[in-house]
Amino acid sequence: MWEALKAERGARIAELLRDDGRAADFSVSCDGMLFDYSKTAMTADARAGLLALFDARGVAARREAMFAGAQINETEGRAVLHVALRNISGGPIRVRGQDVMPGVRATLARMERFSQEVRDGRFRCAGGAVRDMVGIGIGGSHLGPEMAVRALAPFHDGPRCHFVSNVDGADIADTLRPLDPATTLVIVASKSFTTQETMLNAATALGWMAAEVADPAAQFVALSSAVERTAEFGIPPERVFGFEDWVGGRYSLWGPIGLALMIAVGPEAFRAFLAGGEAMDGHFRTAPSVRNMPVMLALTGLWHSHVCGYPTRAVLPYDQRLARLPAYLQQLEMESNGKGVNMAGEPLDGPSGPVVWGEPGTNGQHAFFQLLHQGRQVVPCEFMVAARGHEPDLAHHHRLLVANCLAQSKALMRGRGPDEARALMAAAGFAGADLDRQAAHRVFPGNRPSTTLVYDRLTPRRLGQIVALYEHRVFVEGVILGINSFDQWGVELGKELADEIAPVLAGERDADARRGAGRDGSTRQLIAFVRGLSDA
Numbered sequence: 001m002w003e004a005l006k007a008e009r010g011a012r013i014a015e016l017l018r019d020d021g022r023a024a025d026f027s028v029s030c031d032g033m034l035f036d037y038s039k040t041a042m043t044a045d046a047r048a049g050l051l052a053l054f055d056a057r058g059v060a061a062r063r064e065a066m067f068a069g070a071q072i073n074e075t076e077g078r079a080v081l082h083v084a085l086r087n088i089s090g091g092p093i094r095v096r097g098q099d100v101m102p103g104v105r106a107t108l109a110r111m112e113r114f115s116q117e118v119r120d121g122r123f124r125c126a127g128g129a130v131r132d133m134v135g136i137g138i139g140g141s142h143l144g145p146e147m148a149v150r151a152l153a154p155f156h157d158g159p160r161c162h163f164v165s166n167v168d169g170a171d172i173a174d175t176l177r178p179l180d181p182a183t184t185l186v187i188v189a190s191k192s193f194t195t196q197e198t199m200l201n202a203a204t205a206l207g208w209m210a211a212e213v214a215d216p217a218a219q220f221v222a223l224s225s226a227v228e229r230t231a232e233f234g235i236p237p238e239r240v241f242g243f244e245d246w247v248g249g250r251y252s253l254w255g256p257i258g259l260a261l262m263i264a265v266g267p268e269a270f271r272a273f274l275a276g277g278e279a280m281d282g283h284f285r286t287a288p289s290v291r292n293m294p295v296m297l298a299l300t301g302l303w304h305s306h307v308c309g310y311p312t313r314a315v316l317p318y319d320q321r322l323a324r325l326p327a328y329l330q331q332l333e334m335e336s337n338g339k340g341v342n343m344a345g346e347p348l349d350g351p352s353g354p355v356v357w358g359e360p361g362t363n364g365q366h367a368f369f370q371l372l373h374q375g376r377q378v379v380p381c382e383f384m385v386a387a388r389g390h391e392p393d394l395a396h397h398h399r400l401l402v403a404n405c406l407a408q409s410k411a412l413m414r415g416r417g418p419d420e421a422r423a424l425m426a427a428a429g430f431a432g433a434d435l436d437r438q439a440a441h442r443v444f445p446g447n448r449p450s451t452t453l454v455y456d457r458l459t460p461r462r463l464g465q466i467v468a469l470y471e472h473r474v475f476v477e478g479v480i481l482g483i484n485s486f487d488q489w490g491v492e493l494g495k496e497l498a499d500e501i502a503p504v505l506a507g508e509r510d511a512d513a514r515r516g517a518g519r520d521g522s523t524r525q526l527i528a529f530v531r532g533l534s535d536a
Contacts, residue, residue, distance in 0.1 A: 002306050004049060005046060005049045005050065005303075006307055008042075008045055008046035008049065009307060010041070011041045011043050012447050013041055013446075013447055014447070016041070017038060017039070017413070022038050025044075028291055030283050030293045031279055031280075031283065031465065032462070033293070033453065033454065033462070034453070034454045034455075035296065035297060035451065036451060036453075037297075037300045037451045039409055039412075039413045039449060039450045039452070040300060040304070040380070040449040040450070041308070041449060042300065042303050046303065047290070047299070050299040050302065050303060051290060051299070053299075053480060054289055054476070055289075057479055057480045057482070058479070059295075059479045059480060062475075062479045063284070063475070063479075066080050066081075066083070067083060067281075068093075068094070069084075069093055069094050069095040069100070069246075073246075073248075073484060073487060074484060075484050075487045075489075078245050078246050078486070079095045079246040080246060080248070080251075081093060081095065081244075081246040082247050082248065082251035082254055082255075082471070083277075084101065084104050084246075085243075085247065085254035085255040085274070086254045086277040086278045086464070087104070087278060088105075088108075088271065088274050088275065088278060095244075095246060100246075107241060107242070107243070107255065107256060108255075110241065111256060111267075112267040112270075114221075114239070115158075115259065115263040115267055115270075116266075118130050118159065118185065118263050119157075119158045119263060119266065123185075125182055125183050125184065125185065126181075126182045126183075126212075126213045126215070126218075126219070127182025128182075128183055130183060130184070131159055131160065131180065132160045132162060132180070132183065132184045132185070133158075133159050133161050133162065133186075133187060134162045134163070134175060134179070134184060134186045135164070135187045135189065136163075136164045136172075136186060136187065136188045136201045136205060137165060137188070137190065137223075138165045138166075138197045139165075139249050139250065139331060139335075139491075140248070140249030140251070140252055140257070141189035141191075141195075141198070141252065142163060142165040142189070143165075143250075143324065143327060143328045143331055144250070144253035144257060144258070144328060145189075145258060145259075145260045146163040146165075146324055147324035147325055147327070148253060148258065148261045148273070148463060149163075149261050149264050149265075150321055150322075150323065150324055151319075151324075151325070151463050152264070152265050152273075152321075152458075152460055152463060154390040155265040155459075155460060156264045157264075157265070157266065158263045158265065158266065159185070159263065159264070161260055161263075162175050162179070163175075164205075165198075165201075166197070167196070167200055169204075171201075172201050172204050176208050181208060181209040181213050181216070182212060182213055184209070184219065185221065186202070186206075186209070186219060186221070187220075187221045187223060188202045188222050189223040189224070189256075189257055190202075190223070191223075191224055191243065192224070192225075192226050193226040193230055193233070194229065196495065202220075202233070205220075206220070206233075206234075217235055220234070220239070221239045221240075221259065222235045222239065223242075223243075223256045224240060224242060225242040225243060227240055227242070241256035241259060242256065243255045243256050243257070248486055248488075250331050250332050251471060254277060258270065261273070265460065269460045270460070272460035272461045272464070273460040273461065275461055275464065276463065276464025276465040276468070277464040277465065277467060278468075279461070279465060280294070280464070280465045280472065281468060281472075284468075284472045293469055294472030294473050294475075294476060295476055297451070297469065297470075297473045298473040298474075298475075298476035298477045300451055301313065301354070301380075301473065301477060302480060302481075304354070304380040305351070305354045306350070308378070308380075308449075310354065310377075310378050310380050311351065311377075312354050312355040312356070312357060312379050313354045313355075313356055313357075313379065313380045313381075313382060314357060314364075314372065314379050314380070314382065315330075315356060315382050316358050316359070316364060316382060316383050316405075316408075317358075317360050317383075317384045317385070318362070318385040318401050318404065318405040319360065319386055319458055322384070322458070323359075323360050326356070326357060326359060329470055330357060330358075332470060332471065332474060333356045333470070334355070334356055335488050335490075335491070336485040336486065336488075337352050337474060337477055337478050337481065337483060338352060338353055338490065339481075339484065342481075342482040342483055343482055348481070348482075352481055352483055353481075358382075361383070361401070362404050365408065372412065373411065373412065373415075373444050373448070374443075374445070378448060378449070380448075380449045380450065380451075381412060381448070381450040381451075382450070382451050382452075382453070383405050383408070383409055383451065383453070384453040384454070384455075384466070385402055385405040385406075385453075386398075386455055386456065386458050386462075387402070387454060387455070387456050387457065388456060388457045389401075389457070390457065406452075409450040412448035412449075412450050413448065413449075413450065414444075414446050415443075415444035415445050415448070416442065416443060416444040416446070417443065418439060418440075418443055421440070421443045422435060424439075424442060425438045425439045425442065453469075501523075501527065504527055505527060505534075
């Protein structure tokens with residue numbers, strides 16, 4: 001399905017931008033945000049072909065099926081309704097004939113009551129009001145809250161927030177060391193309450209607290225649907241906030257998994273975050289495809305990955321408070337669309353999605369931007385920047401930040417040719433072979449594609465829009481590729497083998513006692529080496 005589109009490759013971006021109307025035509029506006037994809041090599045004919053592909057793959061019908069509560073996660077037999085968690089002003093949404101919105105609103109109200117009790121000091125720890133929160137989770141139960149709490153730091157007027165995810169003991173040790181157990185609230189996020197890394201960290205935190213607090217479980221909250229397991233841990237039902245199986249982990253920030261964010265910024269700001277997501281949902285459902293921000297973000301991504309063949313994409317927020325957004329989007333996109341078979345279980349013809357990575361600007365400019373500008377591989381870049389910061393007394397900082405963002409996308413597109421490089425070096429006094437050599441090092445090939453997302457300021461509403469924008473981008477790309485974006489079987493095998501290897505490392509089983517735990521020579525050698533060092 002990509003062959004006809006590949007015939008449209010080869011245009012130079014700078015030539016396309018000679019058309020004064022291209023920037024406006026190859027941009028989408030939505031509720032205070034602008035997405036500019038004019039600095040790509042996508043032509044009008046290529047865009048028309050991509051839009052035709054959008055129609056041919058039935059994305060619009062699949063989109064309505066998702067919002068209607070249909071079981072579009074077919075491998076697990078589940079609806080995909082994270083959108084219901086932010087449907088704060090909408091009507092009923094039904095799953096198997098039952099409206100889920102009363103339950104969603106009831107849970108949101110419970111979250112608001114509890115968060116307000118923590119924020120105003122009515123909820124008491126052994127040593128008084130909560131001064132610190134520690135969120136324990138992994139994957140979507142960790143990346144979302146940590147990213148959002150950091151992003152909305154200017155709105156943070158609740159207890160201090162800390163997060164633990166890695167089973168590496170250094171993570172929890174370093175996090176807990178400066179805290180007072182008597183004024184710390186621990187939030188454990190695991191839908192099943194069996195996630196290996198999360199439950200080990202939770203048990204460690206409980207032991208840490210028990211050393212100084214008579215009833216440590218009284219300072220624990222569970223974000224889980226496994227009420228029997230949370231009760232066994234000692235957490236009473238009033239401090240357990242559950243969510244349904246139609247909410248995937250990497251899409252769960254909008255509900256109970258976002259409790260730490262709500263406590264940090266308050267229920268009103270959290271509702272503004274939900275309202276931003278809901279606004280993007282409405283835009284996604286109603287805007288014409290060519291003026292639909294998630295659709296065009298997705299089609300631009302597919303243009304780069306499946307038409308141009310670029311294997312990675314860089315997410316570059318020029319906003320230090322979005323430092324964790326690239327990692328959040330890495331999970332969202334690669335766990336969702338990193339698949340090898342289509343919905344029918346048939347092998348895909350090629351890769352399903354690119355490698356997603358990135359860092360905030362301007363830090364990246366002094367690190368990997370060298371490769372972006374002069375490396376032989378092409379990496380499409382996705383810039384994002386706010387027009388205004390939250391520090392008016394540092395407005396000159398923000399102007400320089402924005403200038404760098406806009407300059408980098410322009411430099412990637414324009415480049416610097418050999419003649420210009422030679423003229424610069426000649427003016428610097430070089431001549432002959434030395435001139436040629438020095439000029440060669442200063443040539444920038446240009447024609448490197450990028451998109452830019454601009455918004456007024458990073459607020460709860462804007463963050464909600466951005467997160468929902470990328471969620472819907474994943475959805476559109478997945479439907480066009482014919483894959484299931486909402487399961488993640490690829491994370492299971494490694495966890496199963498870890499369960500087999502762990503007792504071997506502990507000396508509880510022989511390395512060949514169980515299938516998979518040391519049968520191959522490499523793993524057997526590594527186990528022996530680790531055990532030798534551990535026993536030394």
